[in-house]
Amino acid sequence: MDSQWRFNGTALRTLMAQERAQLMAKERAQIFSLYEQGPRKRLFVDIGDENKDNDEFISDRFGFLREKPQPRDSALGTKQRRTESRRLRKWVKMLNNYSKYYGSKKFQQRCFKGIPSEVRGKVWKLMLSVDIKKAQNPGTFEVLKEQARLHCDQVHEIDTAVHWTFRNHLIFRERYGMKQRALFDVLVAYAMYNPEVGYGQGLSHIAALLLMWLSEEDAFWALVQLMENFGGAEFCASSLNHGAQTSEDDWAKK
Known part of the structure; x- marks a missing residue:
């Protein structure tokens, strides 16, 4: 009798795991599809006070939307x-x-x-040896994106992070727009490249900042170099293992 209960319990856990995996796969496919379709109705993120109209905001020279400045x-x-x-x-x-x-x-x-x-993008690429790293790994970025489509288990978290990243910046304001898709691709690719870290809090803002000045693939390799050579990966992994929520300021101090 005990062995029968143990068998039934194991079968039930297996069935639940399979159903959970199927649901995750379905959601993953749906999210990827949304980014591939792009902004069908030109959806824009609300960036201001609900009591203010959008025309009360203008873009500064860096692309951030701010209240109209005084003379x-x-x-x-x-x-x-x-x-x-x-x-x-x-x-x-x-x-x-x-x-x-x-x-x-x-x-x-x-x-x-x-x-x-x-010259900011060029300087960052030189400082982080982006071209060297990319040349050492030809085609890797595209492979990682395809792997993420099939296996990434953090797609929901990454999609949510993309939606909330630099909501007041012109290039990230359009939901499922070109730059939001680039940010999504960089983050899911990094989650596959370094599964020990995967996606961690604050990575979306770092990647988005890189995307303001670099192409999608260059931003990915710049993120890799930052994480590998400036202590970012170890810091994030340590924080995740201890269940701590880290901030961008904490990472920057590292």
Whole structure:
């Protein structure tokens, strides 16, 4: 009798696991399909106070939607543009002889002052050796995306994170739009690339920031390099193992 109960219990658990796997597979397919179809009715994320109209917000030079600013002193704006122009010329000079400047005190100081948007993507790719990593793994990104379509068990969490990431930025505002799909693809690919970490809290904002300046595949390999070479993977894995919820600020301090 006891053996029969044990058999029935094992069979029931197996059946429940199979049903759960089928439900997850169905949901995974549905979510992938939504991103592939794109924004059918041009759905936009609400970015502001419910008491304010969307026309009360404008985009700043980085693409973030903000309340309409008050008039500024034109002299301050002119001074800022001149400063940024000088800074850009200095960065172009450094990039022409990158191996000489990288790691130097001057390079670090200029990083702290801010990398001009015109060269930011190029600088990030050089600093993270993105092209080298990508050349060492040809075709890997596309393979990981296909594997995620069949096996990723964090699709629901990733889709939810994508929806809430930089809701006030122009390129991520359109639900299931091009950049939201790119962010989704980067995150599911990374979940397959590093299953020990998978998707962790805050990764969507890091990946989205990379996507503002890099292509989809370059952003993926930049994320890989950040996680592998700057302690990100170990920090996230440790936090998950201890059941802790980590913030982006905590990760950045690492």
